Amino acid sequence: MSDVVVTVRGATRTYNEETVPVHALRGVDMDVHRGDFVSLAGPSGSGKSTLLNLIGGLDRANEGDVVVDQVSLSELNENQLSDLRLEKIGFVFQAYNLLPVLTAEENVGFIMQLQGMSRSERSARARETLASVGLADLADRRPGDMSGGQQQRVAIARAIATRPVLLLADEPSANLDSGTTEELLELLKELNEEHGMTIVTATHDPMVMGYTSRKINLRDGAIVEES
Amino acid sequence: MTDSSLTDTTLATESVAPNVKRATPELWGVAWRNIMRTSRRTWLTASGIAFAILLMSLMRSLQVGAFMGAVDNSARIMLGHIQLQHPGYEDDPTIENSIHGIDEIIADVESRPGVEVVSARAQSFALTSSGERSFGAQVIGVQHDKEVVWSSLTRMDVEGRYLQGPGEAFIGSALARNLGISVGDEMVILGTAIEGGVAALVAEVVGTYTSGQPELDRAIVQVSLQDFQSAWNLASDEAHIINVIAESVADSEQLAPQLGRAHVRSMNWRELQPEMVQMMELKLVGTYVLFILVAIIVIFSVVNSFMMIIFERTPEFGMLMAIGMRPHHIIIQLQIEALLVSLLGVFIGLVIAAVGIGILSETGIALPAQAEELTKSMAFPDRMYPVFSLSALYIAIPVMLLGTQFAALIPGLRLRHMHAVEALRAAE
Known part of the structure; x- marks a missing residue:
């Protein structure tokens, strides 16, 4: 098993906004190793979310390539990209993006449902994962009956329940207060340190950056600093 | 962190091959909850479908009742059945x-x-x-x-x-x-x-x-x-x-x-009274024309409903695409939602039609006094007794079910070109 989970080489992404092209990424190179907890930091428009989307297979580079778990994303069609996301990548979104009609358990089990796992197996795993993020008692609640922090925990449980190779989090703390953000970061840190989960997060929150083991600063679509 | 920690089993690396087909039947339950998410809109759309079914059932049942009465009356004057x-x-x-x-x-x-x-x-x-x-x-x-x-x-x-x-x-x-x-x-x-x-x-x-x-x-x-x-x-x-x-x-x-x-x-009476058969067929064509007009209006309302659904749920669809659901599976889910709405409407329409026609078939509907001369010359009875006609529903129900599917598909096809990142941004 390779130690490198993500390889980005010469990734360029340009958006054609009417007549003026916007260079979101300009030939970015980076590697993410198994067990890394990486923050992509930078001001708005620096390209951190674009880079995260390229790594997650949600967007395609105009030039260069992204390899996730030894699979070159540029060689995959849209359906193959969907399957790769379903199998290998967990997503945590800024706005939680839980399905409002499903309970916490059903939200966590939804991806496993798409994967074709049996109802009993995914129910057991969803409850186990919810318990692991401290929401054992809220498994039957719907998102509308939960706080923002609780919803984000459900979103994390949904992302990790399928045992992905890589967890991507886009501004996970953007809608949370500082206390809830700290709890969330402790949870991510435990996932990373105790269970070896590879995590890449895009953020402009210094508190988030303080918890990650690697910090990559971007500015104007290029990596300017790495520590 | 919490008192209950992640176990090694929880995070054991295990590749699970996607099998979306197996998941599809379970989408029915999700689809039902989704249509009940905007229950007022669902009931309004279903009511439109129910109205179309009720209209067709009632009109055809009245026609069949009136014509059967006329056939019977005519037979009992001279011709026999x-x-x-x-x-x-x-x-x-x-x-x-x-x-x-x-x-x-x-x-x-x-x-x-x-x-x-x-x-x-x-x-x-x-x-x-x-x-x-x-x-x-x-x-x-x-x-x-x-x-x-x-x-x-x-x-x-x-x-x-x-x-x-x-x-x-x-x-x-x-x-x-x-x-x-x-x-x-x-x-x-x-x-x-x-x-x-x-x-x-x-x-x-x-x-x-x-x-x-x-x-x-x-x-x-x-x-x-x-x-x-x-x-x-x-x-x-x-x-x-x-x-x-x-x-x-x-x-x-x-x-x-x-x-x-x-x-x-x-x-039989059809051979003995061919003009009555022709008149029934002519009336049936008129009924279908009216039904098609109503169905078109209802189908447009379904298109509108599903355009609203796609507009409102764009971030949700973005999330579904991001986690690995293919666009055509999201379209299938929307089609299931449309099918459930149309089945609900058809069911309501049939229940109201069955009850209404059941009552009217017992009490009859008195024809206005002004129609006396016409009813006499056409051998129509002075009261019409509707007869529940399944024949009209053989066309009406499939038209509404397929029409609703088509209506949901028109806005649904936009999902094929929807970009997950842009859809997710719609929530911001």
């Missing part, structure tokens, strides 16, 4: 094209379940005259004791009485007026008997009727069957038509094919 004839009589109604052994045939038919009464007729065109006046008419020899049981002509605004035996005639009021005769007068009937002989009959007019249908009132003379057989040289077991009255029009549909035999043709 079923007629047994010589095979050549329909195209060549000559005196020679008769059927023999009518007593055995009548006994056999009367023994069948669903048969109310059976009677024979012999008939021919003849010249009727009184004094200096002569008019052509159809002379019908009837089994008057049976005819009086089923033929409403015998009770239509009668002056005098109906036939009670030989030597009597029962004629239309217009013919009586044309001949210048009334009840108690004698009339002479001259016709062509079998093998070109002369058929001559003198009968006393014992009654006249006024049906309101000019062709009946000015051209029909009824005499007893014995008088007719004697005057036209027919055998005593010979006649031209055996009229069968069934307990209902529906019974007659089942009976008719069973009654034919050697040298005897069985004709």
Whole structure:
């Protein structure tokens, strides 16, 4: 098993906004190793979310390539990209993006449902994962009956329940207060340190950056600093 | 962090091959919850579909009820529900094209379940005259004791009485007026008997009727069957038509094919009243046109609903694509939601239609007094009793189900070009 989970080489992404092209990424190179907890930091428009989307297979580079778990994303069609996301990548979104009609358990089990796992197996795993993020008692609640922090925990449980190779989090703390953000970061840190989960997060929150083991600063679509 | 930690098992690396087909049946439950998320919109859309189904059911049931009533009324005036004839009589109604052994045939038919009464007729065109006046008419020899049981002509605004035996005639009021005769007068009937002989009959007019249908009132003379057989040289077991009255029009549909035999043709009401069949078909076309117009309006409302759904749930669809759901699976989920809405509407429409038509089929709907002349001339009953018609639903239900699927698919196809990142941004 390779130690490198993500390889980005010469990734360029340009958006054609009417007549003026916007260079979101300009030939970015980076590697993410198994067990890394990486923050992509930078001001708005620096390209951190674009880079995260390229790594997650949600967007395609105009030039260069992204390899996730030894699979070159540029060689995959849209359906193959969907399957790769379903199998290998967990997503945590800024706005939680839980399905409002499903309970916490059903939200966590939804991806496993798409994967074709049996109802009993995914129910057991969803409850186990919810318990692991401290929401054992809220498994039957719907998102509308939960706080923002609780919803984000459900979103994390949904992302990790399928045992992905890589967890991507886009501004996970953007809608949370500082206390809830700290709890969330402790949870991510435990996932990373105790269970070896590879995590890449895009953020402009210094508190988030303080918890990650690697910090990559971007500015104007290029990596300017790495520590 | 929490008191319950992640276990090694929880995070054990294990590749799970996607099998979205297996997941599809479980999307039904999610789809139901999704349509109930905006319950007011769902109920409104379902109500539109229900209205279209109700409209079609009600209109068609009223039509079928009215036409079945008209068919029954018309059959009970003169024609009967079923007629047994010589095979050549329909195209060549000559005196020679008769059927023999009518007593055995009548006994056999009367023994069948669903048969109310059976009677024979012999008939021919003849010249009727009184004094200096002569008019052509159809002379019908009837089994008057049976005819009086089923033929409403015998009770239509009668002056005098109906036939009670030989030597009597029962004629239309217009013919009586044309001949210048009334009840108690004698009339002479001259016709062509079998093998070109002369058929001559003198009968006393014992009654006249006024049906309101000019062709009946000015051209029909009824005499007893014995008088007719004697005057036209027919055998005593010979006649031209055996009229069968069934307990209902529906019974007659089942009976008719069973009654034919050697040298005897069985004709059902559709063959006897082709103009009624044509009118029903014409009305059905009108009903379908109206239904299609309503269906188009409903389908447009479904398109609108699903455009709203896609607009409102764009971030959700972005998330579903991001976690690995393919666009066509999201479209399938939307189609399932559309199917559930349409099934809900169809169910509501059918329940309301069944209850409403059930009640109306018992109470009937009184026709307005202004329609009296029309109903009389068309043999329509004075009250309409709707009959639940499944035939209309064979088209209405598939049209609504497929129309709703099509309506949901139009906005749904936008998902094929939806970009997960842009869809997710719609939430920001």
